[in-house]
Amino acid sequence: MDFLYILATAIETAIGPIAAVYALAAIGLNLHFGYTGLLNFGQVGFMLVGGYGVAVSVSTFGLPLWAGVLASIGCAVLLALLLGIPTLRLRADYLSICTIAVAEVARLVYRAEFARDVTGGVYGLQGFASAFYDANPFPRGDYGIGDISFSARDLWMMIAAWGLVLVASVVMWLLIHSPWGRVIKGIREDEEAVRSLGKNVFAYKMQSLVLGGVFGALAGALIAVNQQTITPDQFMPQVTFYLWAMLLLGGAGRTLGPVLGAVVMWFLLTVFDETLRSLAATGVLPFLQGSDVGALRHAMVGLALLLLIVFRPQGIIGNRKEMLVNVK
Amino acid sequence: MSSDATEVTAGGPAPVDRMAGVAATPGVAKPDPILKAHGVRRSFGGLTAVDVEHLEVQRGTITALIGPNGAGKSTLFNLLTGFDRVDAGEWSFEGRRLNGLGGHRVARSGMVRTFQLTKALTRLTVLDNMLLAAQGQLGERVWGAFLRSGWRGQERANIERAEQLLERFKLLDKRHEMAGNLSGGQRKLLEMARSLMVDPSMVMLDEPMAGVNPALVQSLLGHITALRDDGMTVLFVEHDMDVIMGISDWIVVLAQGQVIAEGRPEDIRADQRVVDAYLGAQHGEPADAEEGR
């Protein structure tokens, strides 16, 4: 087993574009859950409409890439309104049930035969991101230190993705440390109290749902651009649960919680995957097949969450002072 | 307001008797009502929780709303403040019809309520609880939030006002504590201070003394009379008869959702129906924390 290789691969994944995508989507979830207390179990639905917003605009309708990004933001706003208008006046559980259902229904609709002319059905869409890669300022070659290295293409993608994560984090920090953020956090604690103080709770919850959804959609657009291909089955419900795991791991209700959670989680997942895979290859564990790794990985995420809740419920950088408040 | 805050127990009517000449009959008209409700009804299944034929609250007075548990006091609060929907009836505040208005719009119109089960925003600091209640904040708009220079001045002024209120309620040294770490009584005080931060013309306090330690009750009563003397209208629910008789200008008695009597403290004390329905049974019973909001 080559520990250095495993370590290098894990670091590459932890700072690579996919980790950034998850960080961005988890930032949206953090606004929903960590600050507003909205239980969104369908963040992947926002990623789906975001990814397809770009892909459909460019591939199907021949629009420029920037218009595709605007379309994906627009789709996220529409989806948030669709989810929020009927449910945000009701008890919290209605939203969560709707989000999980709508995200999954959306995936099924996007992959349906009747949608094939627009979305490409189960085959998805390809070749919509060339404008992005044509703009790559880095010459061909490998960039990195030691065993950690990225191609020029990956580097360009990473800069775009982490750049968006940075912008989103700054936006979140500014919002949360403002009177707007105070209202949002108040709603998390007790929305009736906030309403009794003259705030339009419904409007604030809607703003939070829309904005967090837009972060999710941008993450979806990044997935599409990164892979230069999109299929509906990249947006399975477990993506949302990974996002939740990352958010809780990093610390909900902290600006950098979701970012840290995504990085640490991808690091651990890769270490785990690579270790198991090399063990399977050497045949030390005869019962272990290479194909079992995926299943074991889910089990490990579950175990990690369990340990987290027992030993560090506030997450890695969660606010202990807030956590210790006795919430009746 | 500081001088008379200490002589609450001496009680007596307000300096100007705004209720002069008002008859002690249920549903009687007041000379200058700030709140008027007519035919307000609400039932839960087969139970009629509130059925108020007519009720007026006089501006600038302390009006107590009393009645046995389950009489419908909290439900009436919820209805009037837009936290529950009426089955029938209409009501107006400062001459403005409030039917169908959401709770936040009622609060903005100047009628602010507190809850029987305290609703401190537990994972916010005491100061943030207060600041949240300030009205018209530019920084509370999603775009305005980014323009720090736009709301910083407003924030500073709000902090100053919040700290003055906290000082009055003896919570100033707790301002950076999480509200959830306060005692039950302190949370009641915070909720009351917070409702004042809205700058209302009328406050509706649902059992403000419940769970507050007796030493603080005196100062709380002082605050309430001070509010009245500042021109605010106070409607409050309370169980402690000594408190009610001591500070109220007017008392409304609710039983099974209906106003069965109203009048000055001495009228109520002498009212046989009230004694039968309420006072006799209630005296000596511990204050209980039933469900409701």
Ligand SMILES: Nc1ncnc2c1ncn2[C@@H]1O[C@H](COP(=O)(O)OP(=O)(O)O)[C@@H](O)[C@H]1O
């Ligand atoms: N949401 C509700 N659903 C059903 N019954 C309710 C509800 N709220 C209040 N009630 C009932 O209405 C009656 C009045 O309750 P409430 O207004 O809380 O009384 P009070 O505050 O005077 O003690 C009680 O019998 C109570 O059980």
Ligand SMILES: [Mg+2]
């Ligand atoms: Mg009650």
